Amino acid sequence: ELGAYCGYSATRIARLLPEGARLYSVEPNMKHLAYTTTILDHCGLKNKVTMLGGILSEKIKYIKDVCGVHHFDLVFLDHIKDMYLSDFLLLEREGLITKGSVIVSDNALYPGCPEFLKFLQNNKDKYHSVAHDAMLEYDNNIKDQIWVTTIL
Known part of the structure; x- marks a missing residue:
């Protein structure tokens, strides 16, 4: 986490x-x-x-x-949104996430992690992502998403 x-x-x-x-x-x-x-x-x-x-x-x-x-089965990203991509790449480079690892990214739309989402979308051959619509946990008027990504 x-x-x-x-x-x-x-x-x-x-x-x-x-x-x-x-x-x-x-x-x-x-x-x-x-x-x-x-x-x-x-x-x-x-x-x-x-x-x-x-x-x-x-x-x-x-x-x-x-x-x-040596390996994480599940990683929950809910920290500094600008660090989602760099931390994901660090985990991958260090071999801590590998084929079958699942990464859950909270607050993908709000406040958002656009660079990370773009990276995942541009690498569909390596990562399978599903976006789940949600509302912001503290304000039901703000749309958000939780992304669940599996490393292929």
Whole structure:
């Protein structure tokens, strides 16, 4: 998970993880990191989640070398929208997302990640994406989309 905010997604994902699975969440805002950690602890899910403060480019070596992660089945993008493409490419370059990995991109239309969407649309031979219409989570008057992309 890239972008924890207040821990809602981390909580929803962590509670569904099978035994032995783990969620890694990277959050650049230390206040949001603290909120999420507190919520996960309160929900009894802290043992299923590794919270990392910072941005992916700063934490990727730690994730691979210290945490021993070799591959992500699922990546949830909900952080700085301008970083969706660069972080996606970094995960791919580092071999952390490969054939069959699923990437869920929240807020694809609002505030939007146009460069990332254009990249996916221009590379349909490598990625299969489906756009799901939604409304902005905090304002039902604003149309949004969630994109689900599978690496082919």
